[in-house]
Amino acid sequence: MEEAAHPYVPKDLKLPGYVPISMSMSSILSVYLASSLFVVTLVWFLFGKEYSKGDSRYVGRDSAVIAVEGITAVIEGPASLLAVYAIAKGKSYSYVLQLAISLGQLYGCLATSSFYYYSYYIGANGWWVLIPLLISYRSWNKICEAAANGVETKMKKKIR
Known part of the structure; x- marks a missing residue:
């Protein structure tokens, strides 16, 4: 079985089981940014009100x-x-x-x-x-x- 070519240096480095990335960089970034936005929004809604109990100035702006x-x-x-x-x-x-x-x-x-x-x-x-x-x-x-x-x-x- 022939090993897939990799982008790493040195080029003759043996990487058994190496699998090239199947997603484009923009796809990876899109999934990452969407996931991050979801998590931050979820945390904000779940814990933002709780934090404001400790300091009411956050609620009253x-x-x-x-x-x-x-x-x-x-x-x-x-x-x-x-x-x-x-x-x-x-x-x-x-x-x-x-x-x-x-x-x-x-x-x-x-x-x-x-x-x-x-x-x-x-x-x-x-x-x-x-x-x-x-x-x-x-x-x-x-x-x-x-x-x-x-x-x-x-x-x-x-x-x-």
């Missing part, structure tokens, strides 16, 4: 909540994608982005009511505080380290 969520969606969302790119490519500005995004997330977490404080804010949202704090701490140290190295390099050049 409080202007502060709309502002914070607007910033999160319009600025922090795309900045997060840029940060993923910067981290993957080893760009120097990745730490500045991580710090800014984490501080924005921490600011958003501070705006909550006390009704379901422990179950919703601490229990469900604890990770939204802990992880940005850890990333902020790490990014701050990396930025300070880079700044200190830059000052040392400049001082060495002046001495010579």
Whole structure:
């Protein structure tokens, strides 16, 4: 039985049982996007009202909540994608982005009511505080380290 040709390198790599993809990339993406939209919509309808019990400002469309969520969606969302790119490519500005995004997330977490404080804010949202704090701490140290190295390099050049 002859093995199907594969698109991987090296071309002479033996892949027993390899089966070429039968769906087009647009078909795969369409199914994925439709499934994702369905799941997000289902979760929203099932749990959105429950979350609003913990913070009634989400139900009443409080202007502060709309502002914070607007910033999160319009600025922090795309900045997060840029940060993923910067981290993957080893760009120097990745730490500045991580710090800014984490501080924005921490600011958003501070705006909550006390009704379901422990179950919703601490229990469900604890990770939204802990992880940005850890990333902020790490990014701050990396930025300070880079700044200190830059000052040392400049001082060495002046001495010579």
